[in-house]
Amino acid sequence: MTAGKTIYDIGRTGRSAASQHTPSGDVAALPSACLRSTPPQLPEVSELQAVRHYTGLSAKNFAIDRQFYPLGSCTMKYNPRGAHRAASQPGFLNRHPLAPATVSQGFLACLHDLQEVLKAVTGMAAVSLTPMAGAQGEFTGVAMIRAYHDARGDRDRREIVVPSAAHGTNPATATMCGYTAREVAVGADGDVDMEELKAAIGKHTAGIMLTNPSTCGVFERRILEISDLVHDAGGLLYYDGANLNAILGKVRPADMGFDVLHTNLHKTFATPHGGGGPGAGPVAVNERLLPFLPTPWVERAENGGYRWVDETARPQSIGRLSAFMGNAGILLRALAYARMLGREGMTRVGEYATLNANYLMARLRDAGFQLAYPDRRASHEFIITLRQEAKQWGVTAMDFAKRLLDYGFHAPTTYFPLLVAECLLIEPTETETKEELDAFADAMQRIREEAERDPELVKTAPHSLPIERLDDVKAARELDLGGPPG
Amino acid sequence: MTAGKTIYDIGRTGRSAASQHTPSGDVAALPSACLRSTPPQLPEVSELQAVRHYTGLSAKNFAIDRQFYPLGSCTMKYNPRGAHRAASQPGFLNRHPLAPATVSQGFLACLHDLQEVLKAVTGMAAVSLTPMAGAQGEFTGVAMIRAYHDARGDRDRREIVVPSAAHGTNPATATMCGYTAREVAVGADGDVDMEELKAAIGKHTAGIMLTNPSTCGVFERRILEISDLVHDAGGLLYYDGANLNAILGKVRPADMGFDVLHTNLHKTFATPHGGGGPGAGPVAVNERLLPFLPTPWVERAENGGYRWVDETARPQSIGRLSAFMGNAGILLRALAYARMLGREGMTRVGEYATLNANYLMARLRDAGFQLAYPDRRASHEFIITLRQEAKQWGVTAMDFAKRLLDYGFHAPTTYFPLLVAECLLIEPTETETKEELDAFADAMQRIREEAERDPELVKTAPHSLPIERLDDVKAARELDLGGPPG
Amino acid sequence: MPFIPHTPADVRSMLERIGAASIDELFDEIDPALMGADFGAIDSGVDEMTMLAELAASARQDETGPCFIGAGCYDHHIPAAVWDIASRGEFLTAYTPYQAEASQGTLQLIYEYQSMMIALTGMEVANASVYDGGGALAESVLMAVRANRRAKGVDLHHVAIAGACHPHYVDAAASIVRNQGIAVDRLDFGRDGQACLDALDAAGAPAAVVVQQPNFFGLIEPVDDIVRIAHERGALVIAVVNPLALALLKPPGEWGDRGADIVCGDGQPLGIPMASGGPSFGFICTRRSHVRQLPGRIVGRTTDRAGRPGFTLTLQAREQHIRRGKATSNICTNQGLLVTAATIHLALMGADGLRRAAAGSHAKTGRLVRELTAIEGVSQRFAAPFFHECVIDLGQPADPVAATLADAGLLAGLPLERYYPELANCLLVCATEKRTEAEIARFGTALAGALGR
Amino acid sequence: MPFIPHTPADVRSMLERIGAASIDELFDEIDPALMGADFGAIDSGVDEMTMLAELAASARQDETGPCFIGAGCYDHHIPAAVWDIASRGEFLTAYTPYQAEASQGTLQLIYEYQSMMIALTGMEVANASVYDGGGALAESVLMAVRANRRAKGVDLHHVAIAGACHPHYVDAAASIVRNQGIAVDRLDFGRDGQACLDALDAAGAPAAVVVQQPNFFGLIEPVDDIVRIAHERGALVIAVVNPLALALLKPPGEWGDRGADIVCGDGQPLGIPMASGGPSFGFICTRRSHVRQLPGRIVGRTTDRAGRPGFTLTLQAREQHIRRGKATSNICTNQGLLVTAATIHLALMGADGLRRAAAGSHAKTGRLVRELTAIEGVSQRFAAPFFHECVIDLGQPADPVAATLADAGLLAGLPLERYYPELANCLLVCATEKRTEAEIARFGTALAGALGR
Ligand SMILES: Cc1ncc(COP(=O)(O)O)c(C=O)c1O
Numbered sequence A, B: 001m002t003a004g005k006t007i008y009d010i011g012r013t014g015r016s017a018a019s020q021h022t023p024s025g026d027v028a029a030l031p032s033a034c035l036r037s038t039p040p041q042l043p044e045v046s047e048l049q050a051v052r053h054y055t056g057l058s059a060k061n062f063a064i065d066r067q068f069y070p071l072g073s074c075t076m077k078y079n080p081r082g083a084h085r086a087a088s089q090p091g092f093l094n095r096h097p098l099a100p101a102t103v104s105q106g107f108l109a110c111l112h113d114l115q116e117v118l119k120a121v122t123g124m125a126a127v128s129l130t131p132m133a134g135a136q137g138e139f140t141g142v143a144m145i146r147a148y149h150d151a152r153g154d155r156d157r158r159e160i161v162v163p164s165a166a167h168g169t170n171p172a173t174a175t176m177c178g179y180t181a182r183e184v185a186v187g188a189d190g191d192v193d194m195e196e197l198k199a200a201i202g203k204h205t206a207g208i209m210l211t212n213p214s215t216c217g218v219f220e221r222r223i224l225e226i227s228d229l230v231h232d233a234g235g236l237l238y239y240d241g242a243n244l245n246a247i248l249g250k251v252r253p254a255d256m257g258f259d260v261l262h263t264n265l266h267k268t269f270a271t272p273h274g275g276g277g278p279g280a281g282p283v284a285v286n287e288r289l290l291p292f293l294p295t296p297w298v299e300r301a302e303n304g305g306y307r308w309v310d311e312t313a314r315p316q317s318i319g320r321l322s323a324f325m326g327n328a329g330i331l332l333r334a335l336a337y338a339r340m341l342g343r344e345g346m347t348r349v350g351e352y353a354t355l356n357a358n359y360l361m362a363r364l365r366d367a368g369f370q371l372a373y374p375d376r377r378a379s380h381e382f383i384i385t386l387r388q389e390a391k392q393w394g395v396t397a398m399d400f401a402k403r404l405l406d407y408g409f410h411a412p413t414t415y416f417p418l419l420v421a422e423c424l425l426i427e428p429t430e431t432e433t434k435e436e437l438d439a440f441a442d443a444m445q446r447i448r449e450e451a452e453r454d455p456e457l458v459k460t461a462p463h464s465l466p467i468e469r470l471d472d473v474k475a476a477r478e479l480d481l482g483g484p485p486g
Numbered sequence C, D: 001m002p003f004i005p006h007t008p009a010d011v012r013s014m015l016e017r018i019g020a021a022s023i024d025e026l027f028d029e030i031d032p033a034l035m036g037a038d039f040g041a042i043d044s045g046v047d048e049m050t051m052l053a054e055l056a057a058s059a060r061q062d063e064t065g066p067c068f069i070g071a072g073c074y075d076h077h078i079p080a081a082v083w084d085i086a087s088r089g090e091f092l093t094a095y096t097p098y099q100a101e102a103s104q105g106t107l108q109l110i111y112e113y114q115s116m117m118i119a120l121t122g123m124e125v126a127n128a129s130v131y132d133g134g135g136a137l138a139e140s141v142l143m144a145v146r147a148n149r150r151a152k153g154v155d156l157h158h159v160a161i162a163g164a165c166h167p168h169y170v171d172a173a174a175s176i177v178r179n180q181g182i183a184v185d186r187l188d189f190g191r192d193g194q195a196c197l198d199a200l201d202a203a204g205a206p207a208a209v210v211v212q213q214p215n216f217f218g219l220i221e222p223v224d225d226i227v228r229i230a231h232e233r234g235a236l237v238i239a240v241v242n243p244l245a246l247a248l249l250k251p252p253g254e255w256g257d258r259g260a261d262i263v264c265g266d267g268q269p270l271g272i273p274m275a276s277g278g279p280s281f282g283f284i285c286t287r288r289s290h291v292r293q294l295p296g297r298i299v300g301r302t303t304d305r306a307g308r309p310g311f312t313l314t315l316q317a318r319e320q321h322i323r324r325g326k327a328t329s330n331i332c333t334n335q336g337l338l339v340t341a342a343t344i345h346l347a348l349m350g351a352d353g354l355r356r357a358a359a360g361s362h363a364k365t366g367r368l369v370r371e372l373t374a375i376e377g378v379s380q381r382f383a384a385p386f387f388h389e390c391v392i393d394l395g396q397p398a399d400p401v402a403a404t405l406a407d408a409g410l411l412a413g414l415p416l417e418r419y420y421p422e423l424a425n426c427l428l429v430c431a432t433e434k435r436t437e438a439e440i441a442r443f444g445t446a447l448a449g450a451l452g453r
């Protein structure tokens, strides 16, 4: 039994997974000064020990394949195994990134197909698949906005406007692109405060980053007005596609006036999150930004085949963002998913994600929970605030979250967006059943009763997991970040 | 959450895993009288529901990849993932069993290689890989013994002798082959009682089935004497290879005088047990029985290639035992394992399996447990008897077994062999670490203390699993064997 | 040391505790004369990388183009989720669920499997698998003879096969039951390829009558009549079925006067790769009244000490580990992992998905037959309706034609001469739902070419 | 409806509870003008079987013979267990471990990963991954500039690349850091292909000096000297390393006077398939004193309420979800699953296994170089010792030769003209431990043929 032990703890000097020992070789040609004097301290375990240890660790995770996982803004929907299989074909796994295009036509065709799908769902003119996650997509988009202004000699625009509900990656991206993030408030109805926005926009404005539906779980109704406002001021609009799942196949960001966007394939296109990644955050642009698209991407050649487009063909490109072409394996999974959904299936995604969210919102409302935006439709997600519960019984949103784990549900997103106190951002996704939503609502209701009757029980949760609540303060104060034992 | 629910319970009319719906077709050409009037009542679930349900069920199993699993006689050793991978190559998985030999040379070469390995480790003249498990191997072997006697016109031999410690498949096999099983006692030292044996053997004896080391966990020391005795009486010797792991690469059954045997590839050759199978039980024979070998098997052709041998070439063969050639995928896994071990690795298997068993036996003896054969070396397994504990504290072998589950160990084999009261047959295998054996011995010792101090605790175990002790009597009395809900 | 975790220090301290000087000493009860064998014929071991390269090369060698052989093993679509889940260590590396509390995953799954097989076959109980379809037929014959042993006027030493049953199944059953003095009589099939009711009428009073639906030639048998005739003579009826076909066809439980008595077959079409024919699994279903004659594991639902529902192996008194020489069978290890895959497969397919796979295969084979018989001199041998296999007469010996096509990377079907000399010009072909229009067209073109048309 | 479980009855009762008449009504806050888009350009959906057939055909189209390209992506052996475990749903379908108690599996694994990376690099702390090697270099540059911002006389707008660093890494870093006003200066490499110490001497006072070991040409760099010179000028040293090479080579933590300050690279050689270059993962290790400048997730060990050890994300105040515009980076989703695979890989390989893979690759490349340079007119471009890549001069333009060999199914290495016009006759070749003698001989023969020798 290895409970609580690390892989180092179960190792012993001289032990190994010997069938992984490939034939070695002579290193006499290497100058001894460049060689290491002692071997690195890696674990010394048998193959069975490694298999048992990591299989055992996996069992300590919640995951979509095990639990309902209504993490708002993260779109934890079913990740089809067929897509995983499709991307795991030997021909894909063994392809070298620098293999000549002549022997890569199958792969290039797949990328091209995915580019076309993304153009169609976003309404944009061109797509680059290279960004490796949403945040890298954001970086790419804002870097393109900057390249656009720079190319026009319009160098005084220093600000990127973001709503206060924006995801942290938005302002962080602005900074990485050398801009200042300027936050504008969100009104009581969940839409951006138009007065503040008007005050914020001007000739210093490089652009605005918006997600719509927003992370407040509502659709920004004045989006066309905002678009005009920003464009009239000479700024551009960036669409954070993290929430595209809500409107997939129904509304195209291009039609809302956006100039550039990323999509999170690991959300909307159902590629697995992998315990923290990998994702993929392809960017799509309208004609205006097309010259700046990052490389490489794929286009059709005259002979009907496919070829890479790189900096030589696109001298204004913002360039390369990674060593190769992006998270190819994730792109293939997304393509597989898109093929299985097709046009009709995509439309249904937005519809049923929205149905599930509105239903669960209604159930929780009826169970006595306070909605952040009670007069609004939920998009694919919605917010409840436990302000009341915290004040009355001292039971916080975090306590509810931890107690949900005991009931076998992953917790919703907690304390985001920051502007709603004691909030839970709940996103059920379209792939969950009504029964699962009902069970979750029932659990929430029971926890609420517990919070009133026995607040300690909730405040000290979880109680049924391998571990109880962890001391985060200690973690940050007495830093133990690992390192080999000796 | 679906705890305790069956897949039927979570289904709903009209729900489906729709991406598994392949294009249908017109069935008008089929007479309506032969068609079913209502669809079969299968579960109606979404793909996520199925994935989550069966992933969740898997988590309710103990398995080698999760726990120490010292199930005596079953050789629960590490099942290398590399062997699983090797057998899962598309070229193997997509091969049709009746594909012509001309396009099957890769596969046939693998089978031939495995036949050669098995000939070498057993010392026999020929091998047929077709039996699908140990019991089918036994059937095959005894059917060959019968064919041999029949071919000689020696039709009065009606008995197969088995020691009382024999596995249940041995006498059951004798019956299936039209023989009567005659049991002979095992002596206090674990060896067969020679006097009884002599009395049992005669001209009515078709043969004897033995496993050596025996299921008493000791090596039958008078094996050569027994062999002479049986052969002199005109009988043949069958070797039940279930325990070959103990002497792999050290002693060849042929040298002990056996005429025919099976090997359990799912034991000695580390192919996974799969929660009840599949296995493979290839048979090996000496020259005497070669004409009777079941078909098909593989031999080298004159052109250096490989070809199937079937009944046309071997008219005396006992024939075919299954629709195709056996559990090909298991054979490939065994070959992969054999290639990784090689000659030296095989020898080590027996050595370290024996070391682990003798060590664990010593630890348990020192902890106060009573050994069934205290004066003997353990082979790869050994027996303790909890007669004392049962008498003194009312805590049985079964109670110890169930309580071990709480400590995170699978239980050893209980109540087998039948001749030792309240016994546990313990087989650690060579792939477990000393630390694991120590932890198991410590747990046994603690349970013994619990049995003395708080027998109820042990008698009502397990306490930490998803379910408590099950009512087997009720299961057999109030038969609920499933069926669709409606 | 591949897979052995012992360090030199471990070995020393373990030997010390044992009180032995060396590992060799642990073998000191074995006659030294037995220990001298030379294992030099076995090569030295190689690392996993090298082994994988070797076996991958062998596997690659056998890759071919599209497969149109059926004959008991079919190239159907298998949802990716099936083996992703079935290959989880918790299913793959567990043993038979003897310790029920630590094996609820496998046990509940088998219970669900039994339920699904009951639904498909229209029977009342199912076991947890036997080795394969051939073995299932053998066990079914033995079971029928035992179950029918008190019937009057029935010959317990004979069972009759009505019509074209898979010859390998019949061979396997014959090899196995022969040892218990039971003969398997193959009755003639009619000119139309279906079971000949007259032959059955003339067959005396066998203990059981076996009929395969669809039969070996892919044809629909008049099962209602066969069951009625068999039952009139006191024989039990053993139905050999393709479980996928049961998504469309009348379940054996409803055949004739009171349904078949025992239903068996091979589960390969339910999510099992062809994989050279194994591992797959055999299934047996029967009436509740025969459950004590059923071989193999059976899972039942019961309750635990706290009254919660749970699952356990039951009726073990039928089995060899309890009943020994008097058991219903010697089977111990069965084909559990394949049952795991089939259960997940059935759950994912549902009745609708299964029906589509069956109907799609039926339609594709129809399409193939039209393609092939459009070639001059090529015809359909039997006119009766077929499910997803069909006997095609090439008008010239089929074996060399199939060999030519195989060399061109196309598995054209099974030449039947080996089994039926009178069908030397015939190929048994099959197109599952996986075969594409392009592949079918390729077959047509290649066949026409091989026939010189 | 693929992946959507709703029955019509579900939809009805859900809408009723919501108080809406239809699903469409749920979109009534959206301006109808936005809803008219035509999605007809997207094809209708297909079932999993059809999708798999399509993508398998594409994948098969690109299968080639042996790969001798390296250049940052290497065809090493990956133990079968690595992805069998990493692909378990519990790792594959979990999110970032925000709820620590429900994510101990991933968290402990990352902690173990951090430990292993610290061991390999000789540094003090590691993060839980960034996107890839190129991104890791970019983040390292930004980090170095931040960490060095108080140094005197250092130009925070420049970093210098000493010698031949992977051109794609440099490009990626340049594109990214450019926006913060940082220029990446490529210093010349010497005639021997190694970093030119004189060029470094002349480089002014960059905030950081980047050196890749082994460098892009596979050559061993004089890292001790480079680190010493850089530190003398107040620059921080960023080491770009191949983690597999670190099984053999001196860890960056020991280079020069006091070791490199930041170590980054791509984890692909640690159990990640080539897969067209992604997903893989970037790693960054550094000194403990710089930990607050490290971007990305970091896991720490702590205790739970009961005092038991457990793991959690820590130092989150560096990250965008807390610090927003002031975060060390905008990174959120990283490459967790690949870290999972790499951790299992490292545990299985151990120091010995890793060393063998490295030494084996080194030796195989030596063997390859001998094979190729035995051809008349073919030579080794740089004489310096190499790890497992080498620049081969063909004496004629390399691009068409590589194209010819690719058409023959052999990936002959990377033609360097695109990156270095002066190396237009050169191929960068690599042979990992997986390449066999036969494959190397085949390369020799094919190359000789293509060159007309
Ligand atoms: C609204 C929003 N924007 C951006 C991101 C960043 O995407 P990624 O994590 O893929 O970098 C997220 C991810 O959680 C998000 O929810």
Ligand SMILES: Cc1ncc(COP(=O)(O)O)c(C=O)c1O
Pocket (backbone or CB within 6 Å): B073, B074, B133, B134, B135, B136, B167, B169, B211, B215, B240, B242, B243, B264, B279, B280, B281, C331, C332, C333
């Ligand atoms: C001693 C012995 N003989 C025979 C067998 C039967 O082998 P199988 O289960 O493969 O049919 C076993 C299996 O447990 C066994 O332990």
